[in-house]
Amino acid sequence: MEFLHPGILWGLLALLIPVIIHLFYFRRFKKIEFSNVRFLKEIKEETSSRNKLKNLLVLLCRLLALAALVLAFAQPFLNDGKALNKGSNAVSIFIDNSFSMRALSSDIPLFDKAKLKAKEIVEAYGNEDQFQIIAHDLGVKQQRLLTKEDALSAIDDLEIGPSVNGLNKIYQRQIQAIENSGERSILYYLSDFQKSICDLEIVQDSLTQVNFVPFQSVQEKNVTIDSVWLAAPAIIPNQTNKLVVRLFNHSDVIAEDVKLSLRDENGIQPLGLHEVPARSSVIDTANVNVLKTGWRDLTLSISDYPIEFDNEYLISFEVPKTKKILSINQHGRNKYLSSAFEGISYFTLENSTVSKLQFDKLNQFDLIVLNELTDLSSGLISELSNYIISGGNVLMFPSKTGNLTSYNQLSNALAADEYKSLVTTENKVSTLNTQDFIFSDVYLKSRRNLKLPTTQSNFELSNYSNRGRQDLLKYRNGKPYLSKYRKGNGYYYLCTSPLDTKENDLALNAEVFVPMLYKMSLAKFGSSVGAYTIGQNQNIAIPKRKGIGESSFMIKGSKEFIPQQSILSNEVVIGIQDQIDEPGFYQLFLKEDKIKHLAFNYDRKESDLRYLGLNDLKNTYGPQGVEIIEGAESKNFAQFIGDKANGIALWKWCLILALIFLGLESLIIRFWKK
Numbered sequence: 001m002e003f004l005h006p007g008i009l010w011g012l013l014a015l016l017i018p019v020i021i022h023l024f025y026f027r028r029f030k031k032i033e034f035s036n037v038r039f040l041k042e043i044k045e046e047t048s049s050r051n052k053l054k055n056l057l058v059l060l061c062r063l064l065a066l067a068a069l070v071l072a073f074a075q076p077f078l079n080d081g082k083a084l085n086k087g088s089n090a091v092s093i094f095i096d097n098s099f100s101m102r103a104l105s106s107d108i109p110l111f112d113k114a115k116l117k118a119k120e121i122v123e124a125y126g127n128e129d130q131f132q133i134i135a136h137d138l139g140v141k142q143q144r145l146l147t148k149e150d151a152l153s154a155i156d157d158l159e160i161g162p163s164v165n166g167l168n169k170i171y172q173r174q175i176q177a178i179e180n181s182g183e184r185s186i187l188y189y190l191s192d193f194q195k196s197i198c199d200l201e202i203v204q205d206s207l208t209q210v211n212f213v214p215f216q217s218v219q220e221k222n223v224t225i226d227s228v229w230l231a232a233p234a235i236i237p238n239q240t241n242k243l244v245v246r247l248f249n250h251s252d253v254i255a256e257d258v259k260l261s262l263r264d265e266n267g268i269q270p271l272g273l274h275e276v277p278a279r280s281s282v283i284d285t286a287n288v289n290v291l292k293t294g295w296r297d298l299t300l301s302i303s304d305y306p307i308e309f310d311n312e313y314l315i316s317f318e319v320p321k322t323k324k325i326l327s328i329n330q331h332g333r334n335k336y337l338s339s340a341f342e343g344i345s346y347f348t349l350e351n352s353t354v355s356k357l358q359f360d361k362l363n364q365f366d367l368i369v370l371n372e373l374t375d376l377s378s379g380l381i382s383e384l385s386n387y388i389i390s391g392g393n394v395l396m397f398p399s400k401t402g403n404l405t406s407y408n409q410l411s412n413a414l415a416a417d418e419y420k421s422l423v424t425t426e427n428k429v430s431t432l433n434t435q436d437f438i439f440s441d442v443y444l445k446s447r448r449n450l451k452l453p454t455t456q457s458n459f460e461l462s463n464y465s466n467r468g469r470q471d472l473l474k475y476r477n478g479k480p481y482l483s484k485y486r487k488g489n490g491y492y493y494l495c496t497s498p499l500d501t502k503e504n505d506l507a508l509n510a511e512v513f514v515p516m517l518y519k520m521s522l523a524k525f526g527s528s529v530g531a532y533t534i535g536q537n538q539n540i541a542i543p544k545r546k547g548i549g550e551s552s553f554m555i556k557g558s559k560e561f562i563p564q565q566s567i568l569s570n571e572v573v574i575g576i577q578d579q580i581d582e583p584g585f586y587q588l589f590l591k592e593d594k595i596k597h598l599a600f601n602y603d604r605k606e607s608d609l610r611y612l613g614l615n616d617l618k619n620t621y622g623p624q625g626v627e628i629i630e631g632a633e634s635k636n637f638a639q640f641i642g643d644k645a646n647g648i649a650l651w652k653w654c655l656i657l658a659l660i661f662l663g664l665e666s667l668i669i670r671f672w673k674k
Helices: 006-023 038-074 110-124 148-157 167-178 335-341 359-364 378-389 404-413 510-522 614-624 637-646 651-671
Strands: 076-078 089-095 130-134 184-191 208-214 223-230 239-249 255-264 267-276 281-290 294-302 312-319 323-329 347-353 367-371 393-397 419-423 427-432 458-461 470-475 480-487 490-495 531-533 539-543 553-556 564-567 571-575 584-590 593-601
Touching: 006 038, 038 651, 089 110, 089 148, 089 167, 110 148, 110 184, 110 637, 130 148, 130 167, 167 184, 208 614, 223 294, 223 312, 239 255, 239 267, 239 294, 255 281, 267 281, 281 294, 294 593, 312 531, 312 584, 312 593, 323 335, 323 510, 335 347, 335 510, 359 378, 367 510, 378 393, 378 404, 378 480, 378 490, 393 510, 404 419, 458 480, 539 593
Parallel strands: 089 130, 089 184, 184 208, 323 347, 323 367, 367 393, 393 490, 531 593
Antiparallel strands: 223 239, 239 281, 255 267, 255 294, 294 312, 419 458, 427 470, 470 480, 480 490, 539 571, 553 584, 564 571, 584 593
């Protein structure tokens, strides 16, 4: 036992006063004469003994009562062995404001209870202490230390929002805010502790206390639209395009009769009822008929209660008016290449020679064909590399007399195989890869009458194992005729034979040549669906275009703002910086030109409603020195924090003992008869 004010213990010397009074107190006796005192002597001796015992008990009660009062003013406490907290504190309180905190407990949302307890924690500390109030959105105001009054106001201002961060990121922000305060730090986490956010890794420090304040709710079942994507890399107008939807059941019971529907500018299209197994997903497809070009906004939705924030998934995609192909020729245009795109308005072919090539317009094309160029300049190699990395497609037909060194410089820049020696013997292609997008869904299962190319000369390729080559067409000897390489967001298609029909009859085989060109212009890495997640996709890259740098971009939707923009060599990065916090459709403008549609959805991290219980928290974080505060909803935080700061206070018990001893004294005096 220790004392907060040990100097007051000198007051115990006052116990000598009743002792002195008791010892020097002499009663005056009244003299009465009796004729016979033999019997009185016996009565006197008996009475005297009883009076002495009574007086001693009264003295003892007074001494104990006075000693208890002195101890009460000295404020004794029981210390657990840790250093006594003296001086000011830097208190950081994390309040979970994610969607899961909307859950009810005793008809009150967990978030409201967490705010009340956060206020109690602040009130329990002194005016000299400083406070940080932090939530999932990690706003700029949450990085500062506040006074007690400002901290209470900051708690009142908190609202539930879409942002979700792991506890480890929260912990790092807390440490950054208080590490330079020069004070002892105390961290509180008021949350339901979903498993999806519990990634905390604590660096143990004797000057830092970490406290978990868990709030538990009734676990609900939840089905969510997990993701949406197009079955093909590109949308083709006047055709039926397949949209793929994945539903996920986050509960331990089967979800039945989940209604899925699609909504667009033409109305609502029901997609049927689904049964989703427990902790599993189901995939469904929806047919989207695209009758006009331009941007399309679609909303996929399900009926699921009571968790509703993840019941919708918004997507945007563009149906271009035309696919533009550029053929860079050495000796003029190739008639077979031009014929492949004639009469089809959706495809537009432009021809250019190297000398007239405009590098700044390359990103306007969906496919660039290198038609037997004898040499590639370093500038062209650099531009083609940037074009492919940004999402473009390049098809390479070598020249029989071409400069292999320049060809291989492009290959090395794109991590592709190199051209080797020229083979001048006839070679026949025998294998066609229908698993790849270029030739998938092009032919019927039976391809017995399909004529594949024959070459009179071809280059052999190196066979580096780390180049990620995918063979689309192969010779009978197993060597590649047409290969595919991915670099960044684009593709490099490398043919080993010239396009000249004297060396290669590919252009004469329309059933291979034409669909190959069409699908290469449609190919795109990743999904064509423009769906972004609030709080995750903070940067959006778009190709460079004329006018960028002269004026600012503007994002319009439920709110309008000017985003950050960074101009790189071949693209512009648009920074959202947490300025979008509501799901919806937004448009990116440059002056009056609409550049892109953006569909923003809530983060699905909160959809998994599994929590860490008290035992899980103790087993996981107890060994790391975290104190798990049980019964948070009914906890008296003023007493709890006071006990942590000053030990278990005993002064109240001392006052109670003083009253008990004074009461005993009164009872003895009143009822102890002579």
